[in-house]
Amino acid sequence: MNEFFAWYKLLHVKGLGDKSARILLQRLKEKDMSVEEVFDLSEKAFAELVPEFGKGRLSRIRYAHFHELDEERIEDSWEQLQQCGIRLVPATAEAYPSALASRLKDEAPLVLFCKGNLNLLGADSVAIVGSRHADEATLQLTKDIAAALAGEGLNVVSGYAKGVDTWAHTGALAADGTTTAVLSEGLFHLSEKKEFADIPAWERNALFVSQFLPVTRWAARNAMMRNKVVVGLSKGVVVMASGPERDAKGRMSGTFQAARTAMEKEVPVFVLDPASMAQPPAGNAELIARGACAFSSPQALIELVHQSKPKSAAKPTQLSLFD
Incomplete structure (x- = not known):
């Protein structure tokens, strides 16, 4: 799994909204981990990384949701992106516009789709x-x-x-x-x-x-x-x-x-x-x-x-x- 496909999968995780995604991505950065590694974590390691998930206002996002994805549908749509010449540009990519990030701060989209x-x-x-x-x-x-x-x-x-x-x-x-x-x-x-x-x-x-x-x-x-x-x-x-x-x-x-x-x-x-x-x-x-x-x-x-x-x-x- 490459970085861009991992970001694409992340967008399909049930219950993962903008706030919870930003928390997760910040924790990954602190641990020097990639987005790909999220999908390989054990339930224990996941809970240690984001202990607030599954509780209170973040109760909608759970470990199981990262492993209940329709992999075939996601892979098919990913292939369609490639065929249409659509590029996914995540916030961590070099191509992501720095002006957008600095002006909008936490309102900047975590991912852009570009053609x-x-x-x-x-x-x-x-x-x-x-x-x-x-x-x-x-x-x-x-x-x-x-x-x-x-x-x-x-x-x-x-x-x-x-x-x-x-x-x-x-x-x-x-x-x-x-x-x-x-x-x-x-x-x-x-x-x-x-x-x-x-x-x-x-x-x-x-x-x-x-x-x-x-x-x-x-x-x-x-x-x-x-x-x-x-x-x-x-x-x-x-x-x-x-x-x-x-x-x-x-x-x-x-x-x-x-x-x-x-x-x-x-x-x-x-x-x-x-x-x-x-x-x-x-x-x-x-x-x-x-x-x-x-x-x-x-x-x-x-x-x-x-x-x-x-x-x-x-x-x-x-x-x-x-x-």
Whole structure:
């Protein structure tokens, strides 16, 4: 069993959530043990390694769960990953983006599934986020901004949704730049956007990333989780069009949430000035009022990006997996 397959098996252990997985991985690090060795431990050795498992809030995770896996199904899906060109990048791997780990700390996904140009995980990146229902003028400006960022050698990160996300990805690729698409579903559900069809050899300049098991289907909660990764991979976040923090029904805007997360992580946020928009969305003004930088053109944005430097995040203190 190799390290990457062991991580994949770990993701299928019943009851092993994010908190318990982090405890287990920290103990393994302290004992200088590999993930593979977990599956070879005796019940006694397992209890000595993680004595809190099976008790209290961690009662759902037990030794037996590591040995009740459907090995054949897991091996078949692992083989499917290889055939689809999907790479598993665990938090301990050299390829895991240090920016994501340092910005999100214990909120950083323990595993990323990747397809495409893996070098882009460590690229100097800026995110572009915005509404699925932005008007035509905003979408065209999104494409121009993505091209301008690409022209500065910056990788464009977005969420692969329709609207602003799609125009951000295609704008970067059409300008012979690079882009990272962070998905809110598993990579087995990835489908090529029709907008990519006219862009020559776009595959070499794109990376698809998901923090979810490849079979996972889209869900609203996944989109919110995805937004944190978009922020974590980026040294700045560009907001093209955002709804208010919550709409009349109390539903949170994903774009606003991404911008708020960036502010909390001290990642610079640049918001399209509503004064320059024919139909200004309510969220843009609200974000500017909270301290985001306003811009009205690609050139103005580029200047702001070069002037702004995200505060260096301290290394995680709860876990040392990323040291």
